[in-house]
Amino acid sequence: FLMAAPYIRAINQLKKERNAVILAHNYMTPDIFHGISDVVGDSLQLAIEAAKVEADVIVQGGVHFMAETSKILSPDKIVLMPDMEAGCSLAESITPAGIEEMRRKFPGAPVVTYVNTTAEVKAASDICCTSSNAVQIVEALEADTVIMTPDQYLAQNVAQRVKNKRIVWWEGSCIVHEQYTAQDINEFREWNPGTVVIAHPECPPSVVEASDFSGSTSGIIKYVTDNKPEKAMLVTECSMASNIADALPEVDFVGPCNMCPYMKKITLEKVLYSLHTMTTQIEVDPAVAEGARVAVQRMIDMSK
Ligand code: 13P
Ligand code: SF4
Secondary structure, three states, X not given: OOXXXXXXXXXXXXXXXXXXXXXXXXXXXXXXXHHOXXXXXXXXXXXXXXXXXXXXXXXXXXXXXXXXXXXXXXXOOEEEOOOOOOOOXXXXXXXHHHHHHHHHHXXXXXXXXXXXXXXXXXXXXXXXXXXXXXXXXXXXXXXXXXEEEOEHHHHHHHHHHOOOOEEEEOOEOOOOOOOOOHHHHHHHHHHOOOEEXXXXXXXXXXXXXXXXXXXXXXXXXXXHHHHOOOEEEEEOEOHHHHHHHOOOOOOEEOOOOEOOOOHHHOOHHHXXXXXXXXXXXXXXXXXXXXXXXXXXXXXXXXXX
């Protein structure tokens, strides 16, 4: 943090000059999460906040699909992406052609698409979801069969909870969460009795089943904050535990974590450069943006 201090000061000063706000995902490193962010949250919270921003500029502390979503919901704002290479294995796993392929295979079934996708893919879908509202949205749809893209594990975890619908899925996965196994968790519990295990629903269902709780990144933070377990294993991205550890000294965060190489591309240096040069500005083709906005707004309206 000592090394970070001059960057944090410079960014916070430049934010005022540019009338900018920083929307940061829970996977940002603590220097970004605590030092320069105006809003932190999970994907749903960030989308809701992006639609309400009053500043002229949004700097996205997160990956490319999040910046696109901000632009779609706040088209008259400048949305800055500090590193255009901050992608996502889920977003890369599907194109609009994949959505059409699923529609051909399952005619008439609505397409529920995770926000971890490009604007084009969102525009080709009926409604979006995040990990915090996927069950709620699938339950609310009046259909016997529901197509979920692109995260096979989120879809399978939803299928475990929504028993009266047939859920079919695309075969995408998150490179961070697919690495965990139920065996890892069970072995860890043997060595560390009393550990409360909390898994993100991008993990395979066997991992979620072996855990005590599953939720979105903000759901995980809320669970740990409310329950204050003596020992907690967060089966998700590494920055999660780092970001909340100081506020929860009574909780011992244990166990291995996995790093998201895309999220970690966003650094203080790149945020400063981005605000200084006002680059790279996110642009979304207006027709695509309108289609994607409909799918995202439907999700926001159904999450109220
Ligand atoms: P949430 O913050 O919505 O749980 O999403 C997690 C994630 O992997 C975002 O890339
Ligand atoms: Fe994508 Fe997974 Fe990284 Fe989130 S953690 S940005 S889902 S690769």
